[in-house]
Amino acid sequence: MSITAGSSERIIDRFAIAILIATAAVVAVTFRDFGLGWDDYTHAQYGDLLLSFYGSGFSNRDALKFVNLYYYGGGFDMAAALLAKVLPFDLFETRRLAGGLFGVIGLFVTWRLTRRIGGALSGLFALLLLASCPHYVGHVFMNPKDGPFAVAVVLMLYGLIRVIDGYPKPTLAANAWFGVGLGLAFGTRIMAVLIAFSAAVAFMLFVAIEIRELGTRPAFNRVGRFLLAIIPGLLIFYVTMGLIWPWAVIDPLNPFRAVSYFSHFFEAPWRELFAGRLILVPDMPRSYVPTLLALKLPEVLLVLGLIGAVGALVAACRRDFAPPRRAILLTIAMTAVLPVAIAVITRPAMYNGIRHFVFLIPPLAILGGLAASYLIDHLARRAKPLAGVAALLIVIGVISPVVDMVRLHPYEYTHYNRIAGGVKGADGRYMLDFWGLSFKQAAQALNAKLEADGIKPPPGRKWKIAVCGPHPPAKIALGPDFDEPLWEPKGADFLMLLGEFYCVRPNAPVLAEVARDGVPYAQVYDIRGRDVTRLLTLPPP
Helix, strand or coil, X not given: CCCCHHHHHHHHHHHHHHHHHHHHHHHHHHHHHCCCCCCHHHHHHHHHHHHHHHHCCCCCCHHHHCCCHHHCCCHHHHHHHHHHHHCCCCHHHHHHHHHXXXXXXXXXXXXXXXXXXHCHHHHHHHHHHHHCCHHHHHHHHHCCCHHHHHHHHHHHHHHHHHHHHCCCCCCHHHHHHHHHHHHHHHHHCCCHHHHHHHHHHXXXXXXXXXXXXXXXXXXXXXXXXXXXXXXXXXXXXHHHHHHHCCHHHHCCCHHHHHHHHHCCCCCCCCEEEECCEEEEHHHXXXXXXXXXXXXXXXXXXXXHHHHHHHHHHHHHCCCCCCHHHHHHHHHHXXXXXXXXXXXXXXXXXXXXXXXXXXXHHHHHHHHHHHHHHHHHHHHHHHCHHHHHHHHHHHHHHXXXXXXXXXXXCCCHHHCCCCCCCHHHHHCCCCCCCCCCCCHHHHHHHHHHHHHHCCCCCCCCCCECEEEECCHHHHHHHHCCCECCCECCCCCCCEEEEXXXXXXXXXXXXXXXXXXXXXXXEEEEEECCCCCCCCCECCCCC
């Protein structure tokens, strides 16, 4: 009995649904494993302040001046704070669960969007590419800014594609997706302006095509009808943005102030490790983002994503393609390519690896899914065995980073691909656990060691520990037997150090170590009775 195209697509869709269910199960099993990073404590405070802003009837306005976080939206922080009130987990476990669930939403929307553009097989491959990307998985769990923004961007793309599909009169449902997607993206990070610019360029191409085919007046009449039709979507956008980023709407100029703020480096410069050199973050070379994308993303995603980007740009120039499809493909391609080009050209301050570019991964997965499907279809028409070999190679390429994630867990975000030689090859050349997630496991190992050896704090006081890394996460992980972490080792009982270049390596016994592939991520030293004078190294000029 032959298998029809419809039944084949249903089988493929069931595979995709099974993958989504499996990823949700992984979230449920693993969310407690992830430690806290530099920003968690502050973002948790921001979420509470935003809830107070609404709970007080807008009278408590502390959230609108809280450190520099009011320049960002707080949708994720509010959602996590609300969930923490109803779920049986502590606040920070809830934040990890919320991040994982947001990540699953990003997977789902990426699948549906790619399926809408290229069919069931494209959607399945895009889902596989995104779900197997350690950088995406790691950041959605623990990064309160860039993980949610990556999910918001793919929602924004979905809304944009829906209204382009319905041109010149999109449906109410398309308008709703458009407004919510734009609102969530802009309300999370003002960097959404880059995606809006990509869509605007694609729309101008669309209009130019219609002017050539229909004439100037009919084409502009259609533009006018379209702009009127999306007014409800724009209203939804503004309301959605205002709900999760109230500072943006208390003064209409505030989003522009946010753009100005982020266009300049707003902190005292520090050095970070790149290609084996310590470089001030405002002086990073133009190669920073392309190099780290090439070294951190899975090889299969890199290859298929680049092929898909080139293919989408070529297709956008083909006159035999329908104008809406050309605009859609151009929007996706520019979303993946334009931010990298801008970073290379303008050379802003760059730091923390490519965490600020996590939002590129879903569009790259979409382009990769389209490329994989096209490649297999093309080969199948010529020689079905070749198509089978290509599919097998793609699956192997997907399995490889999944194996890496299992080995690195819960530090998936530190992944480096085989081009870089894995984390062992990257050690001493690039930053690894710069977020300090390993302090959770290091603290657990230290407490277990002290308990197993029956070692108690001196009478009348708690343990004193000096910490090179984020202090609030270390304090939370260490528990009640420890005083507030110190920046000076004098008088401390122990040192807890990240395995980064800026932390000293004292001549003292190691009580606990967290390592992956033989590379130390965090260590705890016993310095009782020893004269350790400093915690930080002095970077070379």
